[in-house]
Amino acid sequence: MVIGLATVTSTVVDSGLDPLGVSLALYALAVHRSDRSAWIGLGVSVLGGGLAVALSGVLHGDGTRSGVALLSPVFVLVTLVAVLVGVTVGGRRRYVAALVDRAERLAREQQQREQLAAAAERARMTREVHDIVAHGISVMVSLADGADAIADKDPRRSREAMTHIVEVGQRSLADMRRLLGATDEAGAAAAAELQPAPTLDGLPALVESYRAAGLPVVLESRGETRHSEGVQAATYRIVQEALTNALRHAVAPEEVRVELDLGTVVRLAVTDDGRGDDADGADRHPAVGRGSGRGLLGMRERARMVGGSVEAGPVPGGGWRVHVELEPGEGTR
Numbered sequence: 001m002v003i004g005l006a007t008v009t010s011t012v013v014d015s016g017l018d019p020l021g022v023s024l025a026l027y028a029l030a031v032h033r034s035d036r037s038a039w040i041g042l043g044v045s046v047l048g049g050g051l052a053v054a055l056s057g058v059l060h061g062d063g064t065r066s067g068v069a070l071l072s073p074v075f076v077l078v079t080l081v082a083v084l085v086g087v088t089v090g091g092r093r094r095y096v097a098a099l100v101d102r103a104e105r106l107a108r109e110q111q112q113r114e115q116l117a118a119a120a121e122r123a124r125m126t127r128e129v130h131d132i133v134a135h136g137i138s139v140m141v142s143l144a145d146g147a148d149a150i151a152d153k154d155p156r157r158s159r160e161a162m163t164h165i166v167e168v169g170q171r172s173l174a175d176m177r178r179l180l181g182a183t184d185e186a187g188a189a190a191a192a193e194l195q196p197a198p199t200l201d202g203l204p205a206l207v208e209s210y211r212a213a214g215l216p217v218v219l220e221s222r223g224e225t226r227h228s229e230g231v232q233a234a235t236y237r238i239v240q241e242a243l244t245n246a247l248r249h250a251v252a253p254e255e256v257r258v259e260l261d262l263g264t265v266v267r268l269a270v271t272d273d274g275r276g277d278d279a280d281g282a283d284r285h286p287a288v289g290r291g292s293g294r295g296l297l298g299m300r301e302r303a304r305m306v307g308g309s310v311e312a313g314p315v316p317g318g319g320w321r322v323h324v325e326l327e328p329g330e331g332t333r
Contacts, residue, residue: 022045022079023078023079023081023082024082025041026038026041026042026045026079026082026083026086027082027083027085027086028086029041029086030082030083030085030086030087030089030090031086031089031090031093032090033090034090035087035090035091038083038086038087038090039083039087041083042079042080042083045079123301127237127298127301127302129176130294130295130298131237131240131241131298132172132175132176133172133176134241134244134248134295135172135240135241135244136168136169136171136172136175137172138213138244138247138248139168139209139210139212139213139247140165140168140169142213142214142215142247143161143162143164143165143168143212143213143214144161144162144165146161146213146214147159147161147162147165161212164212168209197229197230197232197233198232198233198236198237199225199229199232199233199236200221200225200227200232200235200236200260200262201225202236203219203221203236203239203258203260204219206236206239206240206243207219207243207258210243210247210256213247214247215243215246215247215253215256216253216254216255216256217243217256217257217258218255218256218257218258219258219260220257220258220259220260221260221262222260222261222262223260223261223262223263224262225262226262227262227266227328228306228328230305230306230328231266231306231326231328234302234303234305234306234308234326235260235266235268235324235326237298237299237302238268238299238302238303238310238322238324239258239260239268239270241295241298241299242258242270242299242322243256243258243270244295245295245320245322246270246272246274246320249274249320250272250274250319250320251274252274253272253273253274253319254273255272255273256270256271256272256273257269257270257271257272258270259271265325265326265327266308266324266325266326266327266328267323267324267325267326268322268323268324268325268326269321269322269323269324270321270322271315271319271320271321271322272319272320272321273315273318273319274318274319274320296310296312299312299322299324303324303325303326306326306328307326307327307328308324308325308326308327308328309324309325310322310323310324311323311324
């Protein structure tokens with residue numbers, strides 16, 4: 001519009017506007033604005049030239065030399081070429097700018113994905129370390145207490161408990177080495193071969209380790225083990241965490257029952273009848289907030305990863321119950 005007005009004005013006042021100036025303006029418009037703006041500018045310039053000739057004829061009695069020049073084929077050709085070159089150069093610049101912007105956006109997205117993956121890996125490592133350390137230390141502390149209590153009355157059983165402490169410690173240490181070795185690429189494959197993910201076949205041995213630590217665990221399992229390794233590992237770790245909590249917090253439970261139903265939907269319940277109170281009435285059970293709650297958060301996260309949920313709370317009359325339902329999709333069964 002500005003170019004067209006300038007064309008008309010220059011012609012009317014007979015300023016002798018050179019078509020080259022109009023061409024340069026149209027070129028700049030095409031390069032720095034848009035193709036549409038350039039073509040509109042060209043049309044306005046041509047129409048402005050025609051209007052300029054008409055006005056010049058009225059004012060001066062005849063079309064001026066500059067007005068004729070503006071309408072000449074040379075003027076139209078020069079401005080058209082200027083617009084075409086400007087459109088080509090501007091389009092190329094905008095294309096390159098779009099590629100650069102897309103590359104920067106992809107780089108940012110890749111960085112975000114890497115950060116999310118790193119955060120997920122840190123969370124996984126935290127859960128694994130918690131499972132290993134909490135289980136191992138809880139069992140070893142209970143065994144050490146028991147060994148100390150019967151050292152004078154039954155030295156043989158005390159020595160057996162101490163031997164079991166060594167075994168639990170060695171297993172926990174091996175698990176920690178496996179976990180730390182898996183943090184680098186060189187150790188990941190070897191670690192996976194040395195220590196595969198836990199499966200449901202290992203539940204009896206896990207339960208037996210808690211029995212040896214003094215926890216009266218009863219395991220009831222129904223159905224066949226046909227689920228994926230991920231579902232089995234999640235179930236194993238949830239049982240481990242629930243039993244660790246019972247060992248640490250439930251006071252003098254008479255029974256800790258682990259009920260596992262391996263149907264299409266995996267249902268798990270771990271229930272203890274410990275009242276959570278000692279003789280002086282001090283609360284000892286996680287139902288009233290003892291502990292950091294990290295274990296329960298870890299159980300819920302493990303269940304969520306395989307399409308499940310965890311509910312935990314006190315049992316009427318005393319005790320604590322963890323109820324889990326895993327509904328794995330087709331890809332995780």
